[in-house]
Amino acid sequence: MSWGGVTERPLSWSDLWKIPQARLSFLVRSTYDTLPCPRNLHQWFGAEETCPLCSTTNASLGHILSGCRTALSQGRYRWRHDLVLRKLAEVAESCRLEANSRPSASARRPIPFTRAGENIITPRQRETARLLSPGSEWSMRVDLGRQLQFPREIAQTSLNRPFTP
Structure with missing residues (x-):
């Protein structure tokens, strides 16, 4: 198992249109840290905002999404x-x-070899790669x-x- 090929995953416009607008907006805004977390609200409007759960002043997006000790304890x-x-x-x-x-690898059928000059009757389909053996x-x-x-x-x-x- 590896992460190989994950970044090359094709994402088409039709795939994007299928994502609900609220979810897509959250994904983009959280990626670029433009969600209205207390720290961003402080930068944008100058107001002293706090985390609604633990009252940390000007909490970052990281704090809101995964760092609040109160949310962790709850x-x-x-x-x-x-x-x-x-x-x-x-x-x-x-x-x-x-x-x-x-069947396990030892129980697989043998590879059918073709002798020189013989025609291949039916080409064996290549097995698709699987996650687990x-x-x-x-x-x-x-x-x-x-x-x-x-x-x-x-x-x-x-x-x-x-x-x-």
Whole structure:
């Protein structure tokens, strides 16, 4: 699994028109830090604005989206994290089930070679690249429902959320 090819993902105008206007506006404005967070409101209008949850003065967009300790203690980021993770887990589980249902690499049929001078009767279709190799050894663990069970090989941490610089 890698991030290769993600940046080359084609995005057409028809794809953009299918995105709801409010979501597209949020995506563009959050990317360019032009959402009305307390810091931007202070820059634009000179007013002293605070975070509505923790009363931090002139809080940045990063604070509002992922850095407010009050929102963290109330589980707001966890809720958003779980929504995204639930969708990723759904897609990964379908890939896992599909890979586990295919015969393993050792059970594949042999490659049919053609002798010199013979005609190829039916060309073998090239297998499409898949995320997981075939076999029944794949299992999946997802941190949903406050299970908080991470394999020791991955991470040992007492943090409740990913590190944000």
